[in-house]
Amino acid sequence: MAEKKIGLIIRKSPYTSLEAVEAMRMGVGLTIRDIEVYVFLLEDGLKALEKDGSKKKSAELIFKKHLETLNELGQTLVAESRPEKIDEEFYRKLNPDIWSRDRIFNFIARCDGVVVV
Numbered sequence: 001m002a003e004k005k006i007g008l009i010i011r012k013s014p015y016t017s018l019e020a021v022e023a024m025r026m027g028v029g030l031t032i033r034d035i036e037v038y039v040f041l042l043e044d045g046l047k048a049l050e051k052d053g054s055k056k057k058s059a060e061l062i063f064k065k066h067l068e069t070l071n072e073l074g075q076t077l078v079a080e081s082r083p084e085k086i087d088e089e090f091y092r093k094l095n096p097d098i099w100s101r102d103r104i105f106n107f108i109a110r111c112d113g114v115v116v117v
Contacts, residue, residue, distance in 0.1 A: 011117065014047060040078045078104060
């Protein structure tokens with residue numbers, strides 16, 4: 001069992017934020033050190049779970065690949081709500097937990113580290 005817990009709060013859209021992509025890349029890297037990673041999608045970060053009709057940008061594709069990798073590694077993905085324009089296939093694959101903001105912030109207060117983008 002991991003000794004440390006790190007929370008990644010993703011508030012920015014993966015469509016427009018390389019910071020969100022970098023935070024996810026860091027999250028994947030932290031698993032090598034046997035650190036438990038929790039990804040929290042809030043506000044525009046929820047766009048990662050939406051179906052976008054436009055051509056996918058490389059940053060978004062990389063972000064989604066990192067989400068899939070963390071999921072496959074058994075890390076926890078939490079969304080503050082279910083987006084309206086959801087990508088059903090991707091959503092089912094990830095199966096994120098839905099937590100209230102209060103629950104998210106109470107959990108984050110007990111993490112060993114937090115990254116917010």
